[in-house]
Amino acid sequence: MKAQKEISPFRFYGNFFVFGEVVEPYKQPLKDGITLCVYNNEELIFSDRGRWLTPLFALEAFLQTYEGDRSNLAAHDTAAGKAAAILMVRLGIKRVHINLMSDLALTYYEANGVEASYEKKIEKLACKTETLLEELTDADEMYRLLRMRAKLVRGVSVELQDASFGYDGVLLFSHLNVSLPEGERLLIQGDNGKGKTTLLKMLMGRLEPTSGKILIDGLPPSQIKNRTIGYIKQQQTEQQFPVSVREVVSMATDSKLSKERQKWEIDTALRRVGIQELQGRNFYTLSGGERQKVALARCLCQKAQLLLLDEPTSFLDATSRQALIETIKALTLDEMPTIIVVTHDKQLEQDLGWPTLTLGQEREGREKVGKK
Amino acid sequence: MSDLLFMLSLAPVAKGLVAMTIAGLCFPAAGVMVLRLDLVPMRYMLMHGVILGGALSLAFSLPLLPVSIALNLLLVLGMLKLTKDSSAGFGVSSAAAMVFTMALASIVMHVFDVPAKDTLQLLWGSPFALRVSDVLGLLAIALALTLYVVFNFKSISAIFFDQEIAQSLGMRVQAHHTAMVIVIALVIALAMKLLGALLIDALLILPVLIAARHAQSLKQLFIRACLVGVFVSFFGFIAAVATDLPPSGTIALLSAFLYLIITTIVQRKKS
Structure with missing residues (x-):
């Protein structure tokens, strides 16, 4: 007009x-x-x-x-x-x-x-x-x-209420209080054995806290909707088994969608993280940085509302590490899922500039992260 | 050539060829599951299950195939329960079940005077001795296996890739694992009748290992493994008939030969 x-x-x-x-x-x-x-x-x-x-x-x-x-x-x-x-x-x-x-x-x-x-x-x-x-x-x-x-975020709220965990008489962490609003980000640091990965497993509902509560979107992890959590592991182990990049990303699409829509979602996710040209390659022949990008594309395809990243920068060279950080940063401005990164990489705190919780030094009381 | 065509026109040979083609086309898909889920020890346990099935069917004059299938299913369900209830992995449960089945088979053979030779004969398979019902049973299981893989490809690929990730995607990992183990049990019981226990690898494992050499994706692996499977079973069977050699041995030899050739080529390319 x-x-x-x-x-x-x-x-x-x-x-x-x-x-x-x-x-x-x-x-x-x-x-x-x-x-x-x-x-x-x-x-x-x-x-x-x-x-x-x-x-x-x-x-x-x-x-x-x-x-x-x-x-x-x-x-x-x-x-x-x-x-x-x-x-x-x-x-x-x-x-x-x-x-x-x-x-x-x-x-x-x-x-x-x-x-x-x-x-x-x-x-x-x-x-x-x-x-x-x-x-x-x-x-x-x-x-x-x-x-x-404006509530234009994909993320869900995450609450740790007085959560403690221990086994065989060893307390990994106690009285942990964290409140993350929807779309917020948190970096969890701590030395080995302080319970970083255990905390992720609790958020995924695979472990129960010894005491206290964990709530995701107001519900215990075992009751949240399927596909809410996107999980990115440290490094997939070496395998001789072929699985293509496209297959890895496509396993996260919603089966209820039409075939055309699923294809569009996969193509979009691959394009977003810049790995279209790798889609036909065997996942296990990729470098560590490329694999992490594939994992991110998988989580994009999943439309995960809570992203849990376990030591995402381990074994990455400087270029791959930087590329991964840029991709994660872009994600915090676009879809804005709630993101929790667990790492012992002290430099990451500076690179991401996110609120940080250090396990082993957790304070009594409430850690409120971000503004609502 | 006319002799070969005549041989192939005989009902037992024709039934054997049809059965071997169906098995060659579909069973490597179960081999992919065996290798990816690290169920190789379970495969040996199931072979021992067939020996026990053979001893029981000879002792009580029961049909071999249904007894073997039923017994293998029971063993697999028992193993799944044992693995779930204890910290022991599938390998340990398989070893325990293997010892149990062999011990029981030897006791059954001793108590009921079953000749060990007759029981062990089962291990060599008999594709010429198939009945129409055997072929139909084989077709049904091959169809079930194919449909299961086609309709659950996304879940299967996620479980093969990483079971934790599959779980986070809301997939029913345990249910699929159980389904795959049961399918493998059925396939192995049938393959035993066709090829014999000692040569199951020719149809289940070697085609997968050959296909894995060049496959870039899981889909390619399934398709290529099945194509290799149908190639070795069809031409191996024809060669066996033409040369009057045992089909199981000929097929296994062809598989192994193909595997050696492919491996050599790949290694030469690398060097």
Whole structure:
């Protein structure tokens, strides 16, 4: 749909009244209850009537399949605080016209080279999101916060309530309290024998805590839905048995889906982690880093809501390790499953920058990780 | 050539050829399971089960095949229970069951005056002595095996890949494991009648080992193992008829020969 440039006879524009100005389509008034319009040059490509950040998340979904040019996107929104500014910058919008804009938003637009105009400017939007974002600067962290507030995460909550585990009179850990909201990430560190893998087995429902409770999505692990947990092991042992990469990934597809849909899911998962060219290869002939990528693709195909990674960087060379870290990071911004990584790799804490729980040094009381 | 065609037109030979072709085409799929689930000791135990079955059927004048099948099923279920209830693995349970079946077979032979030679004769198989009901039974089990693999391929591949991961994917690992063990028990009892206990490897194991040399995927492994199986059983049987040699030995020799050739080629390529 092509919008016409409009001659404004008398119009409040920014801080000025203008007369006889040629108004760009994206600056024209929003009509019929529409709250967001997005143009590619002069062509209207998207509009929405939703409130809060909903139209921008809808735009994000739309742009995932939009094949037109994205180099000159312009948007008109009814109101924009810092949250909207973050999303618009992330979506590649170059020019914006906002009816009601906050100072925080304007600063963010300007810092990111977005040409911004407004009809009214206020210091700050009266909104909790604006307050939460005020002090944050990391673009990815801010984006994650917005996704979590919008409940656009795949993850499930994980609760360890006073959980202890021991066997043969040896206590591995005691009174462990962890609360992970949906989509949060946690790194569990600790020396060998401190119960890292045991904790993963408890989360998978294969071991019961000696005392206390474990809840995943509010339920004990034995009662959660099948396919909730995606498990990535340290390193698959060497085998002479052939199993192709595609077969490994396809074993995680939902059998209830049609064959075409399953094929699409497999192809998408392979493409996401960049291993399409390996799909015909025998899994056991791959390098450690490639195998971990296959495992991640399997979990993507599974649409796992809780990812448990047991020593994912063990035996990986520096390049493979870096590639794996990048893939995991990307996952925390896209699907946002809840992710728990167990490792004795001290460097990983720095590389990922996630909240960390060190077994053997757990504090009494509640470890609340992340913000809800 | 006309002699060969004449021989093949005889009912016992024709039945044997049909049976061997069916077995060659389908039984390697069970061999894939035996190797992947590390059930090689169980295979030996099942052979001993057939010896006990033979002793019992000769002692009480019962039909051999149903007795062997029933006994092998009982042994497998007993082993599964033993493995589940104790920390002993399948290998240890197989060894225990093997000792038990041989001891019982020797006692049955002694008490009921069953000639050991007649019982051991069963180990050599008799594809020319098959009845139509045997061939139909074989067809039914081959069909069951094929359908099981085709319809459960995803679960089978996950279980073969990693049982913990299969479990996390919500697959019924224990149920599939039991089903596969039972299928293997049935296949081995039948293969015993066809080829004999000592030469089961020719149909179950060697085709899989040959196919595994070049296969890149599990699907390829199943298909190629079955193609190798049908090749060695069909041409091995024809060669046996043409040369008046025992089919079991000829088929096993062809399998072993093929395995040696493939292994040599692969090693030469590597070096």
